[in-house]
Amino acid sequence: MPIFVIHEHKARNLHWDLRLELGGKLKSWALPKKPPTRNSVKRLAIQVEDHAKDYANFEGEIKEGYGKGKVKIWDKGNYTLIKRTPKEIEVNFQGKILKGKYVLINAQMGDKKENWLFMKVG
16 A cells, blocks of 8 residues: 655744655645644645655754755555546545545646645545
8 A cells, every 4th residue: 555644844834744655756745734634624735846755754854955954754654545637636544643535636726736725525
């Protein structure tokens, strides 16, 4: 089963990095607010560059450059891919904190293709 990880990242601004193993890489989104654990709570998720799969285990301090700051694993586990289109990814998380169905929808808010919405749907 593919893995997911959510890093809590204390950089210039505290945020959470959602990472899904897809195609041998970790597809990644930055969430300015804590990931939702209740249905219908929507969070902005800004798609960022993919990361190598081994980054899923990283915890520590990034000392220089973009993303400088402390990183720790907030949640981690496996997931089942339910649906994947260019504008929607639906998964079933089996993590310690995130459990159940979640969806990422490419909302393109402000005409920015990297802007997605992330929410629990079941």
